[in-house]
Amino acid sequence: MLRVSWKAYAGMGILATGAVTALSLRSGTVDAATATQKTSYVSWTSYGGSNSDAQYSALKQIDRSNAGQLQQVWFYASGNNGFRYGSNPLVVDGVMFVYGKDNTVVALDATTGKEIWVYDTHHPRLISHRGMTYWESKDRSDRRLLFSMNNELHAVDARTGKDVASFGKNGAVDLREGLGRVPSTIRQVQSNTPGRVFENLYITGSATGEEYESPPGDVRAFDVVTGKLVWQFHTVPHPGEMGYDTWPKDAYKYVGGTNNWGEFSIDEKRGIVYFPLGSPTYDFYGADRPGANLFSDCLLALDARTGKYIWHFQTTHHDLWDYDLETGPKLMTIDHDGKMVDVVVQAGKNGFVYVFDRTNGKPIWPIEERPVPKSDVPGEESWPTQPFPTHIPPFARQKFTADMVNPYIADPKEREAIKKQVEGARQEGIFTPPTLGTTMETPGNNGGGNWGSGAIDPATNTFYVVSKDAPSLLHLEAKPPKRQIPGSPETQGQVVYMQNCQSCHVANRKGQPPAIPSLEGVVERAGEGRVREAVHSGLTPMPAFPDLDTADIDHLIAYLKSPEKANLAPDMLARIMAPPATTAKLGPGGRRYWTGYGYMNSSEGLAAIGPPWSTLTAYDMNKGDMKWQIPLGEVTELVEKGIRNTGSYWPRGGAVVTAGGLIVIGTRSDAKLHIYDKDTGKQISEIQMPGGPEGIPTIYEVNGREYIALSARLNSDKVVGDQPKPSQSTTEPTEQTQGYYAYALPESSRAKK
Template identity: 30%
Template sequence: MRIATALLFALLGLALTGGGLWLVALGGSWFYAALGLGLFVCAVLVALRNPMARLLYAALLAGTLAWALWEVGLDWWPLGARGGLVVLLGVWLLTPWALGAPRRWDGNRLALAAILVACLGVAGVALLRDPHAIEGRLQADASGATPPTGDVPAGEWREYGRTLAGQRYTPLAQVTPENVGEMEVAWTYRTGDIRGPEDVAETTYQVTPLKIGSLLYLCTPHHVAIALDAETGEERWRFNSKDGLDPHRQHQTCRGVSYYRDARVVETDLADSPTCTARVFLPTSDARLIALDALTGETCAGFGDNGTVNLWANMPNQKSGFYYSTSPPTVTNNLVIIGGSVNDNYAVESPSGVIRAYDAMTGELIWAWDSGNPDRTTPLGPDETYTANSPNSWSVFSADPSLGLVYIPLGNATPDQLGMNRSPAVERFSSSVVALDIASGAVRWVFQTVHHDLWDMDVPAQPVLVDLATDAGTIPALVQATKQGDIYVLDRRSGDPILPVRGIPAPGGAIEGDWTAPTQPVSALSFSPAPLREADMWGASLLDQLVCRIKFRQLRYEGRYTPPSLEGTLVYPGNFGTFNWGSVAVDPVRQVMFGMPTYLAFTSQLVPSDQIDADEQVNAGEAGLNVNAGGEYGVRMGPFVSPLGLPCQAPPWGYVAGADLRTGKKVWMHKNGTIRDAGPVPLPPIPMGVPGIGGPMLTASGVAFLAASIDDYIRAYDVATGAQLWELRLPAGGQATPMSYEAGGRQFVVQVAGGHGSIGTKAGDYIIAYTLPQR
């Protein structure tokens, strides 16, 4: 055992010394090299049965403890990565078998035991602390607030975010913080549409159902539209769009359908109304918009060409799988307004990001707004095309019919990491939120969240509309969550900031031929993380932590907005963003928001087109090598992870958070989720704070529901404090935003569990309704 111990110490010492010297050469910490040399000397002493090995190891362990506390303080997970391995080796060295020496407790052994006890004591104190938490209580005072109004009955959920305001808030209050722990499954429905081996990597189930009357309306990842009985979950009708599979699609998902009822028809029972008086709009992955009768699921023959509008019309660069709609259109003022997703970084010659409005009854194109040619909104002639590569909107819109405005969250122009050939119009509208006139499509205002975006920082989230009570009176506001973590609160009439926005200096040094903006905007309300440091690198042990430190020093990183580079750039917040399409939920009465900030760093490396390996798998999704066919550079992207596949940055990686929109203050913030489903085998449900993608939902009683994290749970939280109130296991990943409605006098909460291909959660086809037990 002694020789094996010596060999282990020697090998570990050599690895730490070699890697540590590499890190020092890169300008990093000297600690690993020093520890490695000490371990090698200790190995020699062990081989010689010299009891001084224990005293030397006690000194090394004490130095490790002091260094770890100096770097990260009493933060358990970073401490564990630094000390776990060396403490375990110290415990082994304390035994008589490790040294093969007499078993008496001499001074050397006592010194090692004392240091081990000190390490365990520090670990115990760290376990009882959460240095990342923000504790507080959101106010419950509704004075001065304007209660939500509108024509959506309290028991219904008629839009993706319940109303055109996108608040993800229900006025129902049957479920409360006091009784939510009693919620149970009311019914489960399985769609039969499950991710298969021939699907693209990012095949996900992100749908939020609608509830109108007695029916729920939803879609599946392969664009099957389904109507269910809201009280029992029984299927009423099903329509298969038969959009097929296409390996060139970057995404395969359906976030929802849209509902429309012709207001010009007298409000009578739909069963007595003409066919297609009420209709459901289904976007598809092969770029169609289909109108279905809301009662029967039959196509509405009078809409477009026998129920279908072809979204490839007037589109440049028509390549199969390069353009499709992943989000439900917005229906307002008798118009269906729809955008589309353009594959990121697949080809320089890509389709347009045009936004189009169709007559909801006939399918006639009324206007088209192309951010590459923003001053013309009238329909094009048969031989004209929209602007190639113009910024697109793949997320969900909001609308304020009283102001006559629809609000569009815009993405970036592809190629996302290359900005050399962008027009002035593209520069103006990339990564912005734009207010368009509902009637004409004309631009009323634009607010840009990233200047000259080189990081794929699309505005990913549906804008949330709320009337804010301020000292100057009630202001119609728009709350815009971003990938960078900034929450912009704007006057939705003009786009002017309500909460302050300032410009901060940004790093320069783009590749030859490109440029960077000298400043970037930052909101007063921001969940953007602090810049990463070498000390923030993490791992399961000192060894993979050392690898992460070396990688960190090798990458170009000067903080947020470090430009893409040939050597590789660290992008933080990363491509998934602090917030994504799940947006935030807003309580319009309490004037507060609930969100799920996520923190994962990514890497981005530009690859000259003549150096792309023909054998490397390309365009397999947003992670990996995307070739930008026809351009000078491809881009290799992916999460910043250790050799074991763990994030290189220390946890927590995911939180729930509450903020007061009137003051712009973060009031509370707690880590969220466990690592139970983070590995190939079930792990202990340790609450580390894990990433997620999806959105929350709020109730008038002050309960928030969320199921977006990478562990398969749906949870309920107290909106006032962020305390977790309830959780239930899901049969698959819950990367969809929940919704709530009333049926048969009972409040239901519905969660879709189908998984997410990119983040690796379990695939499924479940629609699950929860409610309180009947008394």
């Protein structure tokens, strides 16, 4: 194991990697057509299509002239207990790897969707739903799938679906170890996003949770054969390491987060890995972590072989807004002032695009430090300036004023009430810190560029980004201490709900759809196991709750099942929600402050802000100019009323660009696969899907036929209107819609072309 020391790393040379000879997974024969797949963008053996995370395919059988002829050629049902929020399948030698029913790992015939083998994970609480990682030895005698479940990294044989017992301990590596915390106290550390393989290393980030005392988000590399830790980079620096002086003394012992939970990318030629990192915990209050807080909210470049530091750029100092970097950094070569420059392009939650020289982190266009508003929260020391890109226009709205309130909210009284909320909130620009009153955060902590949001076209040097406009209304208050009261399990569960769930799911448990679902009948719909998993491990965008023990969760479930049995006395309310005493651990005078995520929706489930709620933006990266921007998708319930071009609400995932001139993306709120012209943004075709598509499409070719595959979830949670009644989902529906859909041109059309 190598613990990285913090000395400036220089002299990075150009390091070439060896070619990999490709053999058939089934027969073991040489397949010359796949020998150059890793560099030619014609395969999909890595999450996002390649280690460079381009989300680009060089296949062009499906193009502008025939995309309207696409037909569904197979569907594989994953069941309601399959992936959570969109998955990106891998395809190797005609075999597709996906997550199936009850969190199984499944190998499918990529031309028919028929099962080849199924690996039973025995209903784990947590699995890396967005995808998995494929690795093969140079002679292809050893081929593996790697994925995380229950905070362990697992390896199975890609040909048989059997555990690789020699990996780690009996086929698994405990990811909770080596983080400076007692492993048994860590509720969540694995990421839903898969890691990447570079040579014989499995490199990974983590998802640590969003609460106080979450574990740190160290980035790590493991030997892909043995599972042994090779290197580890402390994202919250230890004594003697670079950046230690940007935190209080010994912050690494209690600060968590500062993690890579979205995508990252690797420049395989240079051997550089680029990590976009997230905010430190707690997200919205940092009195216990004064300073700039490196390496939170940084694009961090490391030597992929050793984990040694190369460069970084921090996009948010002392983050108080949960402005994680999570969209995959895109590697491009642009024509800048007449010179070809290798760059890395990073989209942010805040709507900004950052572009750096790939080798040294120097901004391609100026980024200015500008004064920003000061926090008025006791004990908080907000950073006085923040970096603003000066050349590339933002892709998301960065303010929300009263005249921007959604005109399609049916109740005029509700529209007026939202306008008053907007007018009454503190809003002095994009970096207005949270306050004890209300603060407007736009595009919002779940807005802007998110996981899977970026894609590139290397042929035209165009960068595409999917974005959500999702303002948040933040309201900091002292977090009440955990209190036990006498009473029935339902009454005690009501207390747990009030202190931990009510700020987001609201007092009547109806939620704020589509981002925050209703909890009415949730135990009947999802089952106790899924509810426990969500509370224990988190469920995007919901954080894990590490301070709730088994009894607390038991009581919460009892309350959610039978809220009418709760009999909390009115005089207990003030006591339960009272601020903590001054003996609590963190903050001025011992106080901890917290806020809900503040998603702003109407009672119908519509956004408080007017459309478009999601957009697809194209940038000419040679010039840094915006080429075009369009609303991305629609909302079915509004289309039925004649209201169009609103954008989807909210998409999860991203697009793939193709050499056939296409942008391919699915949107959940209208349950459609959209195909756009990559040069103009004009829609070429759309396909109505039985389920709500999420994740990143996979584009691949088998036996000369090109396919588009993507995942879709059960479309039971409507954007507008009431949530489904419990009786609607107590059993598996007769017609399965959650799973994987594959599309291709008709055989006759393909033959003509």
